[in-house]
Amino acid sequence: MVTVxxxxxxxxxxxxxYLRECDGTVVSVKEGKYVVLNQTIFxxxxxxxxxxxxxxxxxxxxxxxxxxxxFSGEISxxxxxxxxxxxxxxxxxxxxxxxxxxxxxxxxxxxxASLLCTYTGALVTGNQLEEDKIRFDxxxxxxxxxxxxxxIDKANKLFRKDIQVRWYELPREEALKIPGVIKMAEAFPPDxxxxxxxxVVGIDRQADGGTHVNNLKEVGQIRALKxxxxxxxxxxVYFALT
Ligand SMILES: [Zn+2]
Numbered sequence: 001m002v003t004v005x006x007x008x009x010x011x012x013x014x015x016x017x018y019l020r021e022c023d024g025t026v027v028s029v030k031e032g033k034y035v036v037l038n039q040t041i042f043x044x045x046x047x048x049x050x051x052x053x054x055x056x057x058x059x060x061x062x063x064x065x066x067x068x069x070x071f072s073g074e075i076s077x078x079x080x081x082x083x084x085x086x087x088x089x090x091x092x093x094x095x096x097x098x099x100x101x102x103x104x105x106x107x108x109x110x111x112x113a114s115l116l117c118t119y120t121g122a123l124v125t126g127n128q129l130e131e132d133k134i135r136f137d138x139x140x141x142x143x144x145x146x147x148x149x150x151x152i153d154k155a156n157k158l159f160r161k162d163i164q165v166r167w168y169e170l171p172r173e174e175a176l177k178i179p180g181v182i183k184m185a186e187a188f189p190p191d192x193x194x195x196x197x198x199x200v201v202g203i204d205r206q207a208d209g210g211t212h213v214n215n216l217k218e219v220g221q222i223r224a225l226k227x228x229x230x231x232x233x234x235x236x237v238y239f240a241l242t
Contacts, residue, residue, distance in 0.1 A: 009037060009075045010039035012039050017212060017213075018214075020096045020099075021041070021092060021094070022040070022092050024038055024089075029086060032082030032083075033079050035079055036075065036077070037077065037090070040077070041094055042054065042065060042077055043102075046070060047209055048128050048129055048210070049102060050129060050130065050131065051067055051068040051069060053068075053098060054092065054093050054094040054095045055092070055093050056084070056090050056092055056093075057092075057093065058084060058089070058090045058091075063079035063083065098131060099211065103211045103218075104218060104220060104241055105129050105241055107216065107218075108134065108241065109127055110206060110208075111159070111203060111204065112239070114183070114204035115154050117180060120140055120143075122138040122143075122235075125234065133225060133239065134238065135236065135238050136236065137230065137234060137235070137236050139234060141232075143227060143237075145224070148227050148237050148239070155222060156221050156222060160217070162215065162216075163201055163203065164201045164214065165199065165200050165212050165214055166199055166201065166214075167197060167208075168197055168199075169195065170194065171193065172193055172194060175194075175195040175207055178205050181195075181197070182206070183204075183206060195207040196208060198210070221241070221242045222239050223239060224239050226238050
């Protein structure tokens, strides 16, 4: 059982990120288009990962899910038109192509951050996944396009290996003893007693509520896009899945 999410909605994407469809029951509807379900496969915006899109189907009516976010601890699905009501039995279908790309790039981000921090001592100050690229902000005096390419190459070597990615929960105090476990901050809610740890075996462990692939081979390869200087020590890089 996942105990990370205390809200009424069971976050199935945390237990199994590969679920593309699920059944559910409508728990509440606000303003006709903000729908809360008893369980969901839709990832809400947060932790540097964009929200999922897809559809909720009730009988023969299809409602497009255009935005998903956490609102007062609940996972709220914004649908494109009104009609759903409390107690409705529905079927959820993810836009899997988009989600799977995000899972691959999210996992790539872990590996890139881990290499960068391990080899340069940089502090990650921000990261944002987009559908077509990954952005990283970090604090480091010197970083140029050649160095970015070097780290992309290092990461790509790892993406050719059979390396498992797994998750488990740890008591908060125990989790916080792991060096660098909150490298990508804001990726987990504060004040929860147990943290969900995502481990790229032998490479990185992060407190993390996002979705990832199960093996580094699934990431494929990444390519450098660009580097930017944002002040004296702040560096920004972009890379993307090939
Ligand atoms: Zn993650």
